[in-house]
Amino acid sequence: MLIKSLKGWEIPESLATPEDIALNRRTLMTGAGAIAASSLLPGFAHAAGSADPTAGLYPVKRNETFKLSRPITPEKVNSKYNNFYEFGSHKQISRAAQALPIRPWEIKIDGLVEKPFTISIDDLIAKMSLEERLYRHRCVEAWSMTVPWSGFAMRDLVALAKPLSGAKFVRLETFQNKAIASGQQAFWYPWPYVEGVTIEEANNDLAFMVTGAYGKPLAKQFGAPIRLALPWKYGFKSIKSIVRISFTDTQPVSFWEKITPREYGFWANVNPKVRHPRWSQAKERVLGTNEEIPTQLFNGYGEFVAALYTDKEGQQLYL
Ligand SMILES: Nc1nc2c(c(=O)[nH]1)N[C@H]1C(S)=C(S)[C@@H](COP(=O)(O)O)O[C@H]1N2
Ligand SMILES: [Mo]
Numbered sequence: 001m002l003i004k005s006l007k008g009w010e011i012p013e014s015l016a017t018p019e020d021i022a023l024n025r026r027t028l029m030t031g032a033g034a035i036a037a038s039s040l041l042p043g044f045a046h047a048a049g050s051a052d053p054t055a056g057l058y059p060v061k062r063n064e065t066f067k068l069s070r071p072i073t074p075e076k077v078n079s080k081y082n083n084f085y086e087f088g089s090h091k092q093i094s095r096a097a098q099a100l101p102i103r104p105w106e107i108k109i110d111g112l113v114e115k116p117f118t119i120s121i122d123d124l125i126a127k128m129s130l131e132e133r134l135y136r137h138r139c140v141e142a143w144s145m146t147v148p149w150s151g152f153a154m155r156d157l158v159a160l161a162k163p164l165s166g167a168k169f170v171r172l173e174t175f176q177n178k179a180i181a182s183g184q185q186a187f188w189y190p191w192p193y194v195e196g197v198t199i200e201e202a203n204n205d206l207a208f209m210v211t212g213a214y215g216k217p218l219a220k221q222f223g224a225p226i227r228l229a230l231p232w233k234y235g236f237k238s239i240k241s242i243v244r245i246s247f248t249d250t251q252p253v254s255f256w257e258k259i260t261p262r263e264y265g266f267w268a269n270v271n272p273k274v275r276h277p278r279w280s281q282a283k284e285r286v287l288g289t290n291e292e293i294p295t296q297l298f299n300g301y302g303e304f305v306a307a308l309y310t311d312k313e314g315q316q317l318y319l
Helices: 010-015 019-038 121-126 154-161 255-259 304-309
Strands: 106-111 117-120 132-139 143-153 169-174 193-198 209-212 226-228 241-247 285-287 292-294
Touching: 010 285, 106 121, 121 143, 121 154, 121 209, 132 209, 132 226, 143 154, 154 209, 193 255
Parallel strands: 106 241, 143 285
Antiparallel strands: 106 117, 132 143, 143 209, 169 193, 169 241, 209 226, 285 292
């Protein structure tokens, strides 16, 4: 058992889960290390299935509108450090996540739309124009990374769905299969993982449906075959492995909001000045270098999104 001193940035991560789970995680530490080591065994990359049918589509052309002022996080760093509670409440889930079957994969579009439909991931990708975007990602636990995501504008998905005028929100849902995703056997969580945004947020330039990363189809631990990226919001809003997208007139209650509404609200826009009830959001630890840097309002994306919130004074926008 490794004994080390706790660094400042480590405190939020251990506090970010309810106490009973945090305790459980400490006992899991040795197991997690063992899993990380065994992921180096041959065969790891080929577990659960054959080549991805979209492999030939990547890399895609980069959209230069979205610039980074920091280096891209090395793929080997963030592909071994993930939040994906379906596979465990710790960061070393990359090996367990390889059990997720990603073909066939269907996405149901329903709710307040002209005509509900179900579409396979490959038919959906074929209809969309793929591009690469370099995005920052700021987890509520006060770590951050930068990733070259590939995918398509969420706005194009909204257009495909043809929402009715009464639709005010988009609710997104992750797969549910506890035989494969052992984290879903944790009955105290309100599975499936759910997230939501307003229609205006979904139509914002930044809202991005992600199907690839690092010039390849999306790795399973990143939320294959399709996830969301909302870089101005805390990372938990960027829901993974989506199977259902519903248009609704009612503000969705997200997975984390259901668990701890006092700590994780609907808007969850990044703001260094608004503390999480249990820790400061002023700084972030950069994955890869462990450098500590100041966090920016809207994670530095104010020019794209600040106008979305000017009429929402008084709401809890930053939690
Ligand atoms: N379905 C699902 N989506 C999820 C999560 C999760 O546990 N389950 N974790 C969220 C959190 S807290 C973060 S920080 C990001 C992590 O994305 P990454 O593993 O690609 O870094 O995914 C988000 N999406
Ligand atoms: Mo997160």
